[in-house]
Amino acid sequence: MIRIENLSKRYKNIHALKSISLQVAQGELFAYLGPNGAGKTTTIRILTGLTNLTSGKAFLNGFDIEKQTLDAKKQCGLVPQTINLDQELTVYENLEVHGCLFGMPARQRAEKILELLDYVDLDDRKDTLTKNLSGGMRRRIMIARALLHSPRILFLDEPTVGLDAGIRRKIWALIKKIQQNGTTIFLTTHYIEEAEFLAARVAFLDEGNIVATDTPENLKARLGEWAIDRVSEDDMKTQYFKTMEEAKDLSRHYEDSFTLRRVNLEDAFLSLTGKTVK
Amino acid sequence: MIQGCGAIYHREVLILQRRFWRMLASMAVSPLLYLLAFGYAMGDRVMVAGYTYTEFLIPGLVAMTSMTQAYGIASEINISRFYWHIFEEFQAAPINDVAYVLGEVLAGITRSFISVIVILGLGFIFGVSLGYYSIWFWLPVLLNSFVFSSLAVGIAMLVKSHSDQAMVNNFIITPMAFLGGTFFPIDRLPPVAQKILFFLPLTHASKAIRGAAFEHHANLYSCLLLALTGALFFFIAIHCVNRAKD
Numbered sequence: 001m002i003r004i005e006n007l008s009k010r011y012k013n014i015h016a017l018k019s020i021s022l023q024v025a026q027g028e029l030f031a032y033l034g035p036n037g038a039g040k041t042t043t044i045r046i047l048t049g050l051t052n053l054t055s056g057k058a059f060l061n062g063f064d065i066e067k068q069t070l071d072a073k074k075q076c077g078l079v080p081q082t083i084n085l086d087q088e089l090t091v092y093e094n095l096e097v098h099g100c101l102f103g104m105p106a107r108q109r110a111e112k113i114l115e116l117l118d119y120v121d122l123d124d125r126k127d128t129l130t131k132n133l134s135g136g137m138r139r140r141i142m143i144a145r146a147l148l149h150s151p152r153i154l155f156l157d158e159p160t161v162g163l164d165a166g167i168r169r170k171i172w173a174l175i176k177k178i179q180q181n182g183t184t185i186f187l188t189t190h191y192i193e194e195a196e197f198l199a200a201r202v203a204f205l206d207e208g209n210i211v212a213t214d215t216p217e218n219l220k221a222r223l224g225e226w227a228i229d230r231v232s233e234d235d236m237k238t239q240y241f242k243t244m245e246e247a248k249d250l251s252r253h254y255e256d257s258f259t260l261r262r263v264n265l266e267d268a269f270l271s272l273t274g275k276t277v278k
Numbered sequence: 279m280i281q282g283c284g285a286i287y288h289r290e291v292l293i294l295q296r297r298f299w300r301m302l303a304s305m306a307v308s309p310l311l312y313l314l315a316f317g318y319a320m321g322d323r324v325m326v327a328g329y330t331y332t333e334f335l336i337p338g339l340v341a342m343t344s345m346t347q348a349y350g351i352a353s354e355i356n357i358s359r360f361y362w363h364i365f366e367e368f369q370a371a372p373i374n375d376v377a378y379v380l381g382e383v384l385a386g387i388t389r390s391f392i393s394v395i396v397i398l399g400l401g402f403i404f405g406v407s408l409g410y411y412s413i414w415f416w417l418p419v420l421l422n423s424f425v426f427s428s429l430a431v432g433i434a435m436l437v438k439s440h441s442d443q444a445m446v447n448n449f450i451i452t453p454m455a456f457l458g459g460t461f462f463p464i465d466r467l468p469p470v471a472q473k474i475l476f477f478l479p480l481t482h483a484s485k486a487i488r489g490a491a492f493e494h495h496a497n498l499y500s501c502l503l504l505a506l507t508g509a510l511f512f513f514i515a516i517h518c519v520n521r522a523k524d
Contacts, residue, residue: 070374074372078366080366084364084366086289097285097288100281101285
Protein backbone atom coordinates (compact mmCIF):
# COMPACT_ATOMS: atom_id res chain seq x y z
CA MET A 1 0.00 0.00 0.00
CA ILE A 2 2.80 2.44 0.94
CA ARG A 3 6.25 1.52 -0.33
CA ILE A 4 9.28 3.72 0.24
CA GLU A 5 12.64 2.79 -1.27
CA ASN A 6 15.87 4.59 -0.32
CA LEU A 7 14.09 7.91 0.03
CA SER A 8 16.33 10.90 0.68
CA LYS A 9 15.68 14.57 1.11
CA ARG A 10 18.29 17.27 1.31
CA TYR A 11 17.59 20.98 2.00
CA LYS A 12 20.78 22.91 1.19
CA ASN A 13 22.94 21.99 4.22
CA ILE A 14 20.44 19.74 5.98
CA HIS A 15 20.08 16.06 5.19
CA ALA A 16 16.49 15.64 6.43
CA LEU A 17 15.99 12.04 5.27
CA LYS A 18 18.84 9.59 4.72
CA SER A 19 17.86 6.81 2.37
CA ILE A 20 14.90 5.44 4.31
CA SER A 21 12.94 2.38 3.19
CA LEU A 22 9.72 0.94 4.58
CA GLN A 23 6.44 -0.69 3.65
CA VAL A 24 3.00 -0.28 5.15
CA ALA A 25 0.38 -2.93 4.36
CA GLN A 26 -3.21 -2.25 3.38
CA GLY A 27 -5.43 -1.51 6.36
CA GLU A 28 -2.47 -1.18 8.74
CA LEU A 29 -2.17 1.58 11.31
CA PHE A 30 1.48 2.52 11.19
CA ALA A 31 3.09 5.01 13.55
CA TYR A 32 6.16 7.01 12.70
CA LEU A 33 7.76 8.04 15.93
CA GLY A 34 10.60 10.44 16.52
CA PRO A 35 11.61 13.69 18.19
CA ASN A 36 10.98 17.09 16.60
CA GLY A 37 13.18 17.54 13.56
CA ALA A 38 13.68 13.81 13.00
CA GLY A 39 12.13 13.96 9.50
CA LYS A 40 8.57 12.77 10.20
CA THR A 41 6.79 15.69 8.57
CA THR A 42 9.26 15.73 5.68
CA THR A 43 8.37 12.10 4.92
CA ILE A 44 4.65 12.89 4.92
CA ARG A 45 5.16 16.03 2.83
CA ILE A 46 7.04 14.02 0.21
CA LEU A 47 4.46 11.23 0.14
CA THR A 48 1.58 13.68 -0.26
CA GLY A 49 3.25 15.79 -2.95
CA LEU A 50 3.95 18.89 -0.87
CA THR A 51 7.71 18.53 -1.16
CA ASN A 52 9.94 17.11 -3.88
CA LEU A 53 12.18 14.18 -2.98
CA THR A 54 15.92 14.36 -3.61
CA SER A 55 16.44 10.68 -4.44
CA GLY A 56 14.77 7.31 -4.03
CA LYS A 57 11.28 6.14 -4.85
CA ALA A 58 7.89 6.02 -3.17
CA PHE A 59 4.64 4.37 -4.20
CA LEU A 60 1.11 4.88 -2.91
CA ASN A 61 -1.15 2.01 -3.77
CA GLY A 62 1.25 1.13 -6.61
CA PHE A 63 1.40 4.67 -8.05
CA ASP A 64 4.81 6.27 -8.29
CA ILE A 65 4.58 9.63 -6.50
CA GLU A 66 6.96 11.23 -9.00
CA LYS A 67 5.78 9.77 -12.28
CA GLN A 68 2.08 9.29 -11.49
CA THR A 69 1.71 12.20 -9.11
CA LEU A 70 -1.98 12.96 -9.66
CA ASP A 71 -3.01 9.29 -9.40
CA ALA A 72 -0.89 8.90 -6.27
CA LYS A 73 -2.52 11.98 -4.71
CA LYS A 74 -5.98 10.54 -5.34
CA GLN A 75 -5.07 7.57 -3.14
CA CYS A 76 -4.44 9.57 -0.02
CA GLY A 77 -5.96 12.03 2.41
CA LEU A 78 -3.83 14.35 4.52
CA VAL A 79 -4.38 15.84 7.95
CA PRO A 80 -1.43 18.19 8.35
CA GLN A 81 0.04 19.24 11.66
CA THR A 82 -1.02 22.86 11.23
CA ILE A 83 -4.72 23.69 11.07
CA ASN A 84 -5.25 24.68 7.45
CA LEU A 85 -8.97 25.21 7.22
CA ASP A 86 -10.27 28.24 5.41
CA GLN A 87 -11.21 30.52 8.29
CA GLU A 88 -13.60 32.60 6.22
CA LEU A 89 -15.62 29.62 5.04
CA THR A 90 -18.13 27.49 6.90
CA VAL A 91 -17.46 23.87 7.80
CA TYR A 92 -19.63 22.74 4.89
CA GLU A 93 -17.91 25.06 2.42
CA ASN A 94 -14.46 23.88 3.48
CA LEU A 95 -15.45 20.31 2.78
CA GLU A 96 -17.21 21.28 -0.42
CA VAL A 97 -14.08 22.93 -1.84
CA HIS A 98 -12.08 19.81 -0.96
CA GLY A 99 -14.64 17.63 -2.75
CA CYS A 100 -14.37 19.88 -5.83
CA LEU A 101 -10.57 19.62 -5.74
CA PHE A 102 -10.88 15.84 -5.87
CA GLY A 103 -13.44 15.98 -8.66
CA MET A 104 -16.38 14.57 -6.72
CA PRO A 105 -19.78 15.00 -8.42
CA ALA A 106 -22.03 17.54 -6.66
CA ARG A 107 -24.62 15.07 -5.38
CA GLN A 108 -22.08 12.55 -4.08
CA ARG A 109 -20.18 15.42 -2.48
CA ALA A 110 -23.22 16.75 -0.64
CA GLU A 111 -24.19 13.29 0.64
CA LYS A 112 -20.68 12.41 1.77
CA ILE A 113 -20.17 15.73 3.57
CA LEU A 114 -23.28 15.21 5.68
CA GLU A 115 -22.32 11.58 6.32
CA LEU A 116 -18.82 12.55 7.47
CA LEU A 117 -19.98 15.42 9.64
CA ASP A 118 -22.20 12.94 11.39
CA TYR A 119 -19.25 10.51 11.59
CA VAL A 120 -17.06 13.07 13.38
CA ASP A 121 -20.01 14.17 15.48
CA LEU A 122 -20.16 17.71 14.11
CA ASP A 123 -23.29 17.59 11.97
CA ASP A 124 -24.81 20.47 13.93
CA ARG A 125 -21.87 22.72 13.00
CA LYS A 126 -22.03 22.55 9.23
CA ASP A 127 -22.94 26.24 8.80
CA THR A 128 -20.47 27.52 11.40
CA LEU A 129 -17.44 29.48 10.22
CA THR A 130 -14.38 27.39 11.03
CA LYS A 131 -12.75 30.33 12.83
CA ASN A 132 -15.49 29.96 15.44
CA LEU A 133 -14.68 26.31 16.23
CA SER A 134 -12.52 24.96 19.04
CA GLY A 135 -9.15 23.30 18.34
CA GLY A 136 -10.53 19.80 18.79
CA MET A 137 -13.47 20.49 16.48
CA ARG A 138 -11.15 21.89 13.81
CA ARG A 139 -9.04 18.72 14.01
CA ARG A 140 -12.12 16.56 13.56
CA ILE A 141 -13.21 18.69 10.59
CA MET A 142 -9.76 18.23 9.08
CA ILE A 143 -10.06 14.47 9.49
CA ALA A 144 -13.53 14.55 7.90
CA ARG A 145 -12.15 16.63 5.05
CA ALA A 146 -9.28 14.21 4.48
CA LEU A 147 -11.75 11.32 4.32
CA LEU A 148 -14.20 13.03 1.99
CA HIS A 149 -12.89 11.59 -1.28
CA SER A 150 -12.69 8.09 0.29
CA PRO A 151 -8.89 7.77 0.26
CA ARG A 152 -7.34 4.36 0.78
CA ILE A 153 -4.46 5.88 2.74
CA LEU A 154 -4.77 8.51 5.43
CA PHE A 155 -1.75 10.54 6.54
CA LEU A 156 -2.08 12.02 9.99
CA ASP A 157 0.72 14.39 10.94
CA GLU A 158 0.71 14.85 14.71
CA PRO A 159 -3.09 14.81 14.78
CA THR A 160 -3.45 15.49 18.50
CA VAL A 161 -0.69 18.02 19.04
CA GLY A 162 -1.78 20.82 21.34
CA LEU A 163 -5.05 19.17 22.32
CA ASP A 164 -6.07 18.35 25.88
CA ALA A 165 -6.25 14.75 27.09
CA GLY A 166 -10.02 14.39 26.72
CA ILE A 167 -10.10 15.63 23.11
CA ARG A 168 -7.04 13.52 22.33
CA ARG A 169 -8.88 10.36 23.44
CA LYS A 170 -11.80 11.35 21.24
CA ILE A 171 -9.51 11.73 18.23
CA TRP A 172 -7.88 8.36 19.01
CA ALA A 173 -11.28 6.68 19.01
CA LEU A 174 -12.02 8.30 15.66
CA ILE A 175 -8.70 7.12 14.20
CA LYS A 176 -9.40 3.56 15.37
CA LYS A 177 -12.84 3.71 13.78
CA ILE A 178 -11.36 4.89 10.47
CA GLN A 179 -8.83 2.06 10.48
CA GLN A 180 -11.50 -0.51 11.23
CA ASN A 181 -13.19 0.60 8.01
CA GLY A 182 -10.13 -0.64 6.08
CA THR A 183 -8.22 2.62 5.58
CA THR A 184 -4.44 2.43 5.83
CA ILE A 185 -3.23 4.99 8.35
CA PHE A 186 0.22 6.52 8.46
CA LEU A 187 0.53 8.46 11.69
CA THR A 188 3.38 10.63 12.89
CA THR A 189 3.57 11.49 16.52
CA HIS A 190 5.95 12.23 19.33
CA TYR A 191 3.41 11.09 21.91
CA ILE A 192 4.55 7.65 23.05
CA GLU A 193 1.17 6.67 24.45
CA GLU A 194 -0.50 7.64 21.18
CA ALA A 195 1.70 5.28 19.16
CA GLU A 196 1.31 2.51 21.76
CA PHE A 197 -2.45 2.83 21.87
CA LEU A 198 -3.08 3.12 18.16
CA ALA A 199 -0.37 1.48 16.10
CA ALA A 200 0.04 -2.10 14.96
CA ARG A 201 3.59 -1.28 13.87
CA VAL A 202 5.98 1.51 14.70
CA ALA A 203 9.06 2.94 13.01
CA PHE A 204 11.56 4.93 15.05
CA LEU A 205 13.01 7.85 13.15
CA ASP A 206 16.09 9.66 14.35
CA GLU A 207 18.01 12.36 12.47
CA GLY A 208 16.59 11.22 9.15
CA ASN A 209 17.31 7.51 9.70
CA ILE A 210 14.86 4.72 10.52
CA VAL A 211 16.54 2.98 13.43
CA ALA A 212 13.91 0.26 14.01
CA THR A 213 10.60 -0.96 12.65
CA ASP A 214 8.49 -3.48 14.51
CA THR A 215 5.34 -3.96 16.58
CA PRO A 216 5.27 -1.94 19.81
CA GLU A 217 5.32 -5.25 21.76
CA ASN A 218 8.45 -6.53 20.01
CA LEU A 219 10.26 -3.22 20.34
CA LYS A 220 9.55 -3.16 24.07
CA ALA A 221 10.32 -6.88 24.52
CA ARG A 222 13.89 -6.28 23.34
CA LEU A 223 14.46 -4.62 26.71
CA GLY A 224 12.24 -6.70 29.00
CA GLU A 225 8.87 -6.09 30.57
CA TRP A 226 9.68 -4.05 33.65
CA ALA A 227 11.84 -1.04 34.31
CA ILE A 228 13.19 0.68 37.37
CA ASP A 229 14.02 4.38 37.23
CA ARG A 230 16.54 5.52 39.86
CA VAL A 231 16.96 9.22 40.37
CA SER A 232 20.30 10.41 41.63
CA GLU A 233 21.38 14.01 42.20
CA ASP A 234 22.24 14.83 38.59
CA ASP A 235 21.01 11.87 36.58
CA MET A 236 18.31 9.25 36.14
CA LYS A 237 19.28 5.64 35.44
CA THR A 238 16.89 3.03 34.11
CA GLN A 239 17.34 -0.73 34.39
CA TYR A 240 15.23 -3.26 32.54
CA PHE A 241 14.00 -6.67 33.73
CA LYS A 242 12.27 -9.66 32.20
CA THR A 243 9.92 -10.15 35.13
CA MET A 244 8.52 -8.09 37.98
CA GLU A 245 10.04 -10.52 40.52
CA GLU A 246 13.48 -10.01 39.06
CA ALA A 247 13.02 -6.23 39.32
CA LYS A 248 11.74 -6.43 42.90
CA ASP A 249 14.60 -8.71 43.98
CA LEU A 250 17.18 -6.26 42.79
CA SER A 251 15.37 -3.19 44.04
CA ARG A 252 15.65 -4.48 47.67
CA HIS A 253 19.30 -3.47 47.60
CA TYR A 254 18.60 0.11 46.47
CA GLU A 255 19.05 2.73 49.14
CA ASP A 256 17.89 5.72 47.10
CA SER A 257 14.35 6.27 45.75
CA PHE A 258 13.20 4.46 42.63
CA THR A 259 10.10 3.85 40.47
CA LEU A 260 9.03 0.45 39.24
CA ARG A 261 7.01 0.56 36.03
CA ARG A 262 6.32 -1.27 32.77
CA VAL A 263 8.70 -0.79 29.83
CA ASN A 264 7.30 1.61 27.22
CA LEU A 265 8.19 2.69 23.69
CA GLU A 266 10.12 5.64 25.03
CA ASP A 267 12.54 3.16 26.65
CA ALA A 268 12.91 1.31 23.38
CA PHE A 269 13.60 4.55 21.53
CA LEU A 270 16.04 5.71 24.22
CA SER A 271 17.98 2.45 24.14
CA LEU A 272 18.33 2.63 20.34
CA THR A 273 19.15 6.31 19.93
CA GLY A 274 20.36 7.48 23.31
CA LYS A 275 17.72 10.22 23.32
CA THR A 276 14.08 10.70 24.23
CA VAL A 277 11.25 11.12 21.75
CA LYS A 278 9.83 14.32 23.26
CA MET B 279 -7.68 20.43 -15.43
CA ILE B 280 -11.12 22.07 -15.61
CA GLN B 281 -12.08 20.33 -12.35
CA GLY B 282 -9.04 21.71 -10.50
CA CYS B 283 -9.37 25.19 -11.94
CA GLY B 284 -13.09 25.17 -11.12
CA ALA B 285 -12.40 24.15 -7.51
CA ILE B 286 -9.86 26.93 -6.98
CA TYR B 287 -12.19 29.47 -8.59
CA HIS B 288 -15.15 28.15 -6.58
CA ARG B 289 -13.26 28.76 -3.34
CA GLU B 290 -12.38 32.31 -4.37
CA VAL B 291 -15.99 32.99 -5.34
CA LEU B 292 -17.22 31.73 -1.95
CA ILE B 293 -14.83 34.11 -0.21
CA LEU B 294 -15.80 36.94 -2.55
CA GLN B 295 -19.49 36.35 -1.78
CA ARG B 296 -18.78 36.46 1.94
CA ARG B 297 -16.89 39.74 1.67
CA PHE B 298 -18.89 41.21 -1.20
CA TRP B 299 -20.27 44.45 0.33
CA ARG B 300 -17.10 45.15 2.31
CA MET B 301 -15.05 44.60 -0.82
CA LEU B 302 -17.31 46.73 -2.96
CA ALA B 303 -16.99 49.59 -0.48
CA SER B 304 -13.20 49.26 -0.32
CA MET B 305 -12.97 49.12 -4.12
CA ALA B 306 -14.83 52.42 -4.31
CA VAL B 307 -12.68 54.33 -1.83
CA SER B 308 -9.52 55.08 -3.88
CA PRO B 309 -11.25 55.94 -7.17
CA LEU B 310 -13.72 58.09 -5.29
CA LEU B 311 -10.90 60.00 -3.61
CA TYR B 312 -9.12 60.48 -6.94
CA LEU B 313 -12.31 61.67 -8.57
CA LEU B 314 -13.03 64.06 -5.73
CA ALA B 315 -9.48 65.37 -5.46
CA PHE B 316 -8.62 65.64 -9.15
CA GLY B 317 -12.08 65.76 -10.64
CA TYR B 318 -13.36 68.63 -8.55
CA ALA B 319 -10.01 70.39 -8.38
CA MET B 320 -9.44 70.38 -12.13
CA GLY B 321 -12.67 68.91 -13.44
CA ASP B 322 -14.04 70.88 -16.35
CA ARG B 323 -11.46 73.66 -16.10
CA VAL B 324 -8.52 71.59 -17.34
CA MET B 325 -8.71 70.04 -20.78
CA VAL B 326 -6.47 67.10 -21.73
CA ALA B 327 -6.31 65.86 -25.31
CA GLY B 328 -9.62 67.58 -25.99
CA TYR B 329 -11.48 66.11 -23.01
CA THR B 330 -12.20 67.40 -19.51
CA TYR B 331 -9.81 66.09 -16.89
CA THR B 332 -12.53 64.01 -15.24
CA GLU B 333 -13.25 62.35 -18.60
CA PHE B 334 -9.55 61.80 -19.12
CA LEU B 335 -9.11 60.42 -15.62
CA ILE B 336 -11.83 57.75 -15.62
CA PRO B 337 -10.33 55.42 -18.27
CA GLY B 338 -6.98 55.82 -16.49
CA LEU B 339 -8.58 54.83 -13.20
CA VAL B 340 -10.17 51.83 -14.95
CA ALA B 341 -6.72 50.71 -16.09
CA MET B 342 -5.10 51.36 -12.73
CA THR B 343 -7.82 49.75 -10.63
CA SER B 344 -8.08 46.70 -12.86
CA MET B 345 -4.34 46.33 -12.31
CA THR B 346 -4.39 46.79 -8.52
CA GLN B 347 -7.43 44.55 -8.00
CA ALA B 348 -6.08 41.79 -10.24
CA TYR B 349 -2.72 42.05 -8.54
CA GLY B 350 -4.48 42.09 -5.15
CA ILE B 351 -4.83 38.32 -5.27
CA ALA B 352 -1.09 38.17 -4.53
CA SER B 353 -1.77 39.25 -0.94
CA GLU B 354 -4.65 36.78 -0.67
CA ILE B 355 -2.48 33.90 -1.89
CA ASN B 356 0.29 35.06 0.37
CA ILE B 357 -1.93 35.04 3.45
CA SER B 358 -3.40 31.66 2.53
CA ARG B 359 0.11 30.32 2.02
CA PHE B 360 2.01 31.68 5.00
CA TYR B 361 -0.68 32.25 7.63
CA TRP B 362 -3.53 29.85 7.00
CA HIS B 363 -1.51 27.17 5.13
CA ILE B 364 -4.45 26.64 2.78
CA PHE B 365 -2.06 26.47 -0.16
CA GLU B 366 -1.00 23.03 1.17
CA GLU B 367 -4.54 21.80 0.66
CA PHE B 368 -4.24 22.72 -3.02
CA GLN B 369 -0.77 21.22 -3.30
CA ALA B 370 -1.95 17.92 -1.86
CA ALA B 371 -4.94 17.77 -4.22
CA PRO B 372 -4.78 15.94 -7.57
CA ILE B 373 -4.73 19.11 -9.63
CA ASN B 374 -1.90 20.33 -11.80
CA ASP B 375 -0.10 23.64 -11.55
CA VAL B 376 -1.79 25.05 -14.67
CA ALA B 377 -5.22 24.47 -13.09
CA TYR B 378 -4.15 26.23 -9.91
CA VAL B 379 -2.75 29.25 -11.74
CA LEU B 380 -5.77 29.46 -14.05
CA GLY B 381 -8.21 29.30 -11.11
CA GLU B 382 -6.41 32.11 -9.28
CA VAL B 383 -6.05 34.19 -12.45
CA LEU B 384 -9.79 33.88 -13.11
CA ALA B 385 -10.42 35.01 -9.54
CA GLY B 386 -8.16 38.03 -10.12
CA ILE B 387 -9.97 38.87 -13.37
CA THR B 388 -13.35 38.62 -11.58
CA ARG B 389 -12.25 41.04 -8.87
CA SER B 390 -10.86 43.35 -11.49
CA PHE B 391 -14.11 43.43 -13.50
CA ILE B 392 -16.16 44.14 -10.38
CA SER B 393 -13.87 47.05 -9.53
CA VAL B 394 -14.14 48.43 -13.07
CA ILE B 395 -17.93 48.37 -12.83
CA VAL B 396 -17.65 50.27 -9.54
CA ILE B 397 -15.54 52.97 -11.25
CA LEU B 398 -17.90 53.25 -14.17
CA GLY B 399 -20.74 53.66 -11.67
CA LEU B 400 -18.82 56.41 -9.89
CA GLY B 401 -18.06 58.04 -13.24
CA PHE B 402 -21.76 58.02 -14.01
CA ILE B 403 -22.42 59.78 -10.70
CA PHE B 404 -19.80 62.38 -11.69
CA GLY B 405 -21.63 62.84 -14.97
CA VAL B 406 -19.16 61.02 -17.22
CA SER B 407 -20.30 58.42 -19.72
CA LEU B 408 -17.87 57.25 -22.36
CA GLY B 409 -17.69 54.40 -24.88
CA TYR B 410 -18.02 51.55 -22.39
CA TYR B 411 -20.18 49.37 -24.57
CA SER B 412 -17.51 48.45 -27.06
CA ILE B 413 -15.57 45.18 -26.94
CA TRP B 414 -12.45 47.27 -27.54
CA PHE B 415 -12.97 48.85 -24.15
CA TRP B 416 -13.40 45.56 -22.31
CA LEU B 417 -10.72 43.57 -24.16
CA PRO B 418 -7.78 45.61 -22.81
CA VAL B 419 -9.42 45.53 -19.34
CA LEU B 420 -9.48 41.73 -19.59
CA LEU B 421 -5.91 41.52 -20.88
CA ASN B 422 -4.64 43.96 -18.25
CA SER B 423 -6.30 41.87 -15.53
CA PHE B 424 -4.80 38.72 -17.05
CA VAL B 425 -1.30 40.28 -17.01
CA PHE B 426 -1.46 41.41 -13.39
CA SER B 427 -3.23 38.42 -11.88
CA SER B 428 -0.68 36.14 -13.57
CA LEU B 429 2.09 38.35 -12.22
CA ALA B 430 0.43 38.21 -8.80
CA VAL B 431 0.44 34.39 -8.69
CA GLY B 432 4.11 34.28 -9.69
CA ILE B 433 5.17 36.91 -7.17
CA ALA B 434 3.11 35.30 -4.38
CA MET B 435 5.04 32.07 -4.96
CA LEU B 436 8.44 33.77 -5.02
CA VAL B 437 8.17 35.92 -1.89
CA LYS B 438 9.12 34.41 1.43
CA SER B 439 6.88 36.49 3.69
CA HIS B 440 4.07 38.99 3.78
CA SER B 441 6.50 41.89 4.27
CA ASP B 442 8.37 40.87 1.09
CA GLN B 443 5.04 41.05 -0.68
CA ALA B 444 4.43 44.60 0.55
CA MET B 445 7.91 45.57 -0.63
CA VAL B 446 7.23 44.25 -4.14
CA ASN B 447 4.00 46.28 -4.20
CA ASN B 448 5.90 49.43 -3.25
CA PHE B 449 8.60 48.92 -5.86
CA ILE B 450 6.53 47.71 -8.80
CA ILE B 451 2.83 48.33 -8.51
CA THR B 452 2.71 51.80 -6.91
CA PRO B 453 5.18 53.43 -9.35
CA MET B 454 3.39 51.80 -12.27
CA ALA B 455 0.04 53.06 -11.02
CA PHE B 456 1.28 56.65 -11.17
CA LEU B 457 3.47 56.46 -14.26
CA GLY B 458 1.44 54.19 -16.53
CA GLY B 459 -0.64 56.94 -18.13
CA THR B 460 -3.31 56.92 -15.45
CA PHE B 461 -3.26 60.57 -14.41
CA PHE B 462 -1.53 62.27 -17.33
CA PRO B 463 -0.71 61.54 -20.98
CA ILE B 464 2.78 60.11 -21.15
CA ASP B 465 3.55 61.98 -24.37
CA ARG B 466 4.08 65.04 -22.19
CA LEU B 467 7.07 63.39 -20.56
CA PRO B 468 10.66 63.61 -21.90
CA PRO B 469 11.37 61.14 -24.74
CA VAL B 470 13.67 59.02 -22.54
CA ALA B 471 10.96 58.60 -19.91
CA GLN B 472 8.46 57.74 -22.63
CA LYS B 473 10.76 54.99 -23.90
CA ILE B 474 11.04 53.51 -20.41
CA LEU B 475 7.30 53.74 -19.78
CA PHE B 476 6.64 51.97 -23.07
CA PHE B 477 7.73 48.75 -21.35
CA LEU B 478 5.09 49.02 -18.61
CA PRO B 479 1.99 46.94 -19.35
CA LEU B 480 -0.19 49.57 -17.66
CA THR B 481 0.89 52.17 -20.21
CA HIS B 482 -0.57 50.02 -22.98
CA ALA B 483 -3.67 49.21 -20.98
CA SER B 484 -4.35 52.91 -20.30
CA LYS B 485 -3.74 53.75 -23.96
CA ALA B 486 -6.04 51.03 -25.29
CA ILE B 487 -8.81 51.63 -22.73
CA ARG B 488 -8.71 55.39 -23.23
CA GLY B 489 -8.67 55.01 -27.01
CA ALA B 490 -11.76 52.79 -26.88
CA ALA B 491 -13.55 55.00 -24.36
CA PHE B 492 -12.96 58.22 -26.31
CA GLU B 493 -12.88 57.25 -29.95
CA HIS B 494 -14.32 53.72 -29.91
CA HIS B 495 -11.30 52.48 -31.77
CA ALA B 496 -9.30 49.33 -31.23
CA ASN B 497 -5.66 49.53 -30.24
CA LEU B 498 -4.67 46.10 -31.47
CA TYR B 499 -0.97 46.70 -31.01
CA SER B 500 -1.36 47.44 -27.29
CA CYS B 501 -3.77 44.51 -26.92
CA LEU B 502 -1.28 42.18 -28.58
CA LEU B 503 1.52 43.37 -26.29
CA LEU B 504 -0.69 42.86 -23.24
CA ALA B 505 -1.66 39.36 -24.41
CA LEU B 506 1.98 38.39 -24.94
CA THR B 507 3.04 39.83 -21.57
CA GLY B 508 0.13 38.05 -19.89
CA ALA B 509 1.07 34.74 -21.53
CA LEU B 510 4.68 35.17 -20.40
CA PHE B 511 3.67 35.95 -16.80
CA PHE B 512 1.21 33.04 -16.85
CA PHE B 513 3.94 30.54 -17.78
CA ILE B 514 6.31 32.05 -15.22
CA ALA B 515 3.56 31.68 -12.60
CA ILE B 516 3.17 27.97 -13.46
CA HIS B 517 6.90 27.50 -13.03
CA CYS B 518 6.85 29.39 -9.71
CA VAL B 519 3.98 27.26 -8.36
CA ASN B 520 5.97 24.14 -9.14
CA ARG B 521 9.03 25.59 -7.42
CA ALA B 522 6.99 26.56 -4.34
CA LYS B 523 6.90 22.88 -3.33
CA ASP B 524 9.98 23.18 -1.16
